[in-house]
Amino acid sequence: MVRVSNSLVGILNLVTFVLSIPILGAGIWLSRQASTECEHFLEKPVIALGVFLMVVSLAGLVGACCRVSFLLWFYLLVMFLLILLLFCFTIFAFVVTNKGAGEVVSGKGYKEYKLGDYSNWLQKRVSNGKNWNRVKSCLVDGKVCERLADGEITAFNGVYNKSLSAIQSGCCKPANECNFTYVSSTNWTRTASSVSTNPDCAAWDNDPKTLCFNCQSCKAGMLDNIKSDWKRVAIVNIIFLVFLIIVYSIGCSAFRNNREDNSWKRYP
Incomplete structure (x- = not known):
């Protein structure tokens, strides 16, 4: 029976996988339909984001629901690096936007x-x-x-x-x-x-x-426009960081479940 933490990780990653499809589609659409330099500038980051979300969510989904510990370990590693990156960026955003006003x-x-x-x-x-x-x-x-x-x-x-x-x-x-x-x-x-x-x-x-x-x-x-946007993004990042830490904690619980179940199967 799939444990609660594994089920939660599976559901969250299924939602993320579904969301990655329109993001990737938007990037591909931009690469074909973009008419300005700005639109072309956006296409690669959007495609990269879509592929990243798709790969990571698949790893989390399969790792949690199919008890594949290696994939779940990879998922948790990426999550940890993402949490660290967002934390550093949030601090950096507040530092570089603390000066300047009209x-x-x-x-x-x-x-x-x-x-x-x-x-x-x-x-x-x-x-x-x-x-x-x-x-x-x-x-x-x-x-x-x-x-x-x-x-x-x-x-x-x-x-x-x-x-x-x-x-x-x-x-x-x-x-x-x-x-x-x-x-x-x-x-x-x-x-x-x-x-x-x-x-x-x-x-x-x-x-x-x-x-x-x-x-x-x-x-x-x-x-000044970037400063205002980055401050708003930094605030959203703080909320997102709390969410990611909660998901990471659930993922760690699911990883422990996988190890326990695999040990039980190996030594009946």
Whole structure:
């Protein structure tokens, strides 16, 4: 008779195996249908995740239900490494996101962001030309400034009727200190007073595919967005870690059951 812990491990891994099928299918679909660099960038991680979940869940399912101790040992090893990896990543996420915040601009509907305010590790990631070209391509393909250009978020003399996201503030308009003359939400002109040491002022271009995508403020806005996302992910990770530890404990119990049953069969 299959013991309770073995049954629980089997059920959990059956659910995981079923979930891995649409994940793997989504990765294969992306590899065939993706039309942008961003979508192609996602296909390999999604496929890898689907294959990983499928292999590990099969090992746990067969190991628990068919009493194959080697497979269950492999499953527990992977689970232990996953718990360790998630724990390290959670600590790392909190460390690298403890710096950086937008600066409120008086009388404006947005904050402004400076690259130097964020952790050195994050700065290095976006300062790498290859990395940033990929991110910039995603921002253009994702049409992050389209809401401003289409008038969904309108402005009068640079005062927006809705607050801007960190990416929109950093990538879709020039910095406030540039003193550009407002024409439309994504169209600004230089004037005689447009004198600033900020390199972002020279990087601004009204071309919808350029705007401030090459600006330091755009990189900072992206980092602020990453910072917020990573903090949310870290909190979810803590909950997931508790769940994994419980599953790991049940798996250890199932492994002991396997050893006891195999010993009983060997020495009747």
